[in-house]
Amino acid sequence: MLPEYYEFICPVKILSGLKALSNLPYELTLLGAKRPLIVTDKGVVRAGLLKLVMEAFSESDIEPGIVFDETPPDSGSAVVNKVAKLFKDNKCDSFVAVGGGSVIDTAKCANMIVVEGTNDLMKFQGVDRLEKDMKPFVVIPTTAGTGSEVTSAAVIYDEASHTKMAFTSSKLFPKAAILDPRMTMTMPAKISAATGMDALTHAAEAYYCLAKNPVSDGFAIAAIRLIFENLLTTVKEPKNKEARLAMLNASLLAGAAFSNSLVGVVHGIAHATGGVARVPHGVANSILLPFGMENNFKKVGPIIGELAPFMGMPPTGKPMKDAENAVAAVRKLGKQLKDASGLPTKLSEAGVTKEQLPEIAKAAINDGSCTINPEEITYEVALDILKKAF
Ligand SMILES: NC(=O)c1ccc[n+]([C@@H]2O[C@H](COP(=O)([O-])OP(=O)(O)OC[C@H]3O[C@@H](n4cnc5c(N)ncnc54)[C@H](O)[C@@H]3O)[C@@H](O)[C@H]2O)c1
Numbered sequence: 536m537l538p539e540y541y542e543f544i545c546p547v548k549i550l551s552g553l554k555a556l557s558n559l560p561y562e563l564t565l566l567g568a569k570r571p572l573i574v575t576d577k578g579v580v581r582a583g584l585l586k587l588v589m590e591a592f593s594e595s596d597i598e599p600g601i602v603f604d605e606t607p608p609d610s611g612s613a614v615v616n617k618v619a620k621l622f623k624d625n626k627c628d629s630f631v632a633v634g635g636g637s638v639i640d641t642a643k644c645a646n647m648i649v650v651e652g653t654n655d656l657m658k659f660q661g662v663d664r665l666e667k668d669m670k671p672f673v674v675i676p677t678t679a680g681t682g683s684e685v686t687s688a689a690v691i692y693d694e695a696s697h698t699k700m701a702f703t704s705s706k707l708f709p710k711a712a713i714l715d716p717r718m719t720m721t722m723p724a725k726i727s728a729a730t731g732m733d734a735l736t737h738a739a740e741a742y743y744c745l746a747k748n749p750v751s752d753g754f755a756i757a758a759i760r761l762i763f764e765n766l767l768t769t770v771k772e773p774k775n776k777e778a779r780l781a782m783l784n785a786s787l788l789a790g791a792a793f794s795n796s797l798v799g800v801v802h803g804i805a806h807a808t809g810g811v812a813r814v815p816h817g818v819a820n821s822i823l824l825p826f827g828m829e830n831n832f833k834k835v836g837p838i839i840g841e842l843a844p845f846m847g848m849p850p851t852g853k854p855m856k857d858a859e860n861a862v863a864a865v866r867k868l869g870k871q872l873k874d875a876s877g878l879p880t881k882l883s884e885a886g887v888t889k890e891q892l893p894e895i896a897k898a899a900i901n902d903g904s905c906t907i908n909p910e911e912i913t914y915e916v917a918l919d920i921l922k923k924a925f
C-alpha cells in the first residue's frame with residue numbers, strides 16, 4: 536500500500552567507477568572551491584589512501600589548505616570543534632571527507648559549525664535546525680558502509696552525556712559522492728563485514744519500517760541484492776574490484792533509502808549499545824538485525840517476507856514462511872562473515888556485559904529510530920531483544 540503522502544530527496548551527484556577519484560579536483564572546481572580541508576583518519580592514511588587523493592590533486596590547480604587525520608572512530612563534539620577551527624585558521628573554502636562514517640560525519644558537523652558560526656554543536660541536535668547552506672562538500676567513502684555520503688544525517692558522540700547524538704537536515708547532504716573501489720580494497724576483513732552489515736540493516740529497516748515508500752523500497756531492494764551477492768566476496772577477496780564497487784553502490788543505495796525512510800529498533804538499540812558499551816556501529820547492527828526483524832513479524836511479517844528472494848531464498852507462496860527465510864538468510868550471512876572475519880554474532884562476544892543491558896535498553900527507548908519501528912518499543916521489549924542477542 537502506498538503512503539498517503541511522502542517525500543524523497545537525494546540531491547547528491549554520484550561518480551562511480553575504478554579511478555573515479557581522479558575527478559575530485561574537477562568536481563571541486565565546479566563547486567567553486569579552491570582550498571579544501573581534507574578530513575580523514577589515521578587508519579585511512581596508514582592504508583595509503585590519502586596518497587591516492589593527493590595524487591589526484593597533483594595534476595590540478597587545487598591545493599588542500601590542510602589535512603586533519605585525527606578523527607577517532609565514533610567521533611565526538613570536541614573533534615568537530617577542532618576541525619571547524621582548523622578550517623577558519625587555514626582559510627579553507629570547502630570540505631573533502633576521505634573515510635568511513637566517523638570521518639564523513641565529523642566533516643558534516645564541522646561544516647555545520649563553520650557556516651552557523653558557533654562552537655555549540657549540540658544546539659543543532661534533532662531535525663531541521665540548520666538555517667545556512669553548507670560549504671562545498673565532497674565525500675569519498677572508504678567503508679561500505681554507512682551511506683553517509685548520501686544521507687541528510689550525522690551521528691556524533693557526546694562526551695558529556697555518553698550518548699550518540701543524531702543531526703538531520705537537508706542542508707547536510709554532500710554535493711558529490713565519489714565511489715572508487717581502490718578506496719575500500721584496504722579495509723580489514725572484519726571492518727568490511729561489519730560496515731557491510733550496517734548497509735544491510737539500513738536497507739532492511741528502510742524497507743519494513745513505518746516510513747517506507749515505493750522509491751526508497753526500490754533503493755533498498757537493489758542494495759540488499761548487491762549485498763547478498765558481494766559482501767562475503769569482499770571479505771574473502773579484499774582486492775576484488777568488482778565486488779568492492781558493488782558494495783560501495785549497495786551502501787549508497789541503502790543510505791539513500793534510509794535517509795528518506797529512516798531506520799528502526801535495530802538502529803535504536805545499536806546506537807545505545809555504541810554509546811554505553813562502545814561497540815562499533817556495524818558490529819552492533821549485525822548482531823541485532825535478525826532479532827529486530829523477528830520483533831516485527833507480528834506487524835509486518837509479510838513485508839519482511841518480500842525481501843527473501845533478494846537474499847537468495849526463493850518465494851514459497853507463504854508470506855510468513857518467506858519472513859522466516861529472510862531472517863534465516865541474514866543469520867546465515869552473519870555466520871559466514873563470522874567464520875571469514877571473526878565478526879561477532881552475540882553481544883557477549885562484542886564486549887558487552889550482562890550488567891550493561893538495562894542501561895542500553897533505557898538509552899534505546901529514547902533513541903528516535905525506535906519511533907518508526909512497526910512494533911512499539913518499550914523498555915521491556917528492548918531488554919528482551921538485548922537478552923536474546925546477548
Ligand atoms: N550519517 C549517517 O547517515 C550514518 C549512518 C550510519 C552510521 N553512521 C555513523 O558512522 C560511524 C561508523 O562509520 P564506519 O562504520 O564507516 O566506520 P569508521 O569510519 O568508524 O571506521 C572504522 C575504522 O576503519 C578504518 N578504515 C576505514 N576505511 C578504511 C580502509 N579503506 N582501509 C583501512 N582502514 C579503513 C578507520 O581508520 C577506522 O579505524 C558511526 O559513528 C555511526 O554512528 C552514520
Ligand SMILES: [Fe+2]
Nearest residue numbers: 681733737816
Ligand atoms: Fe547505520
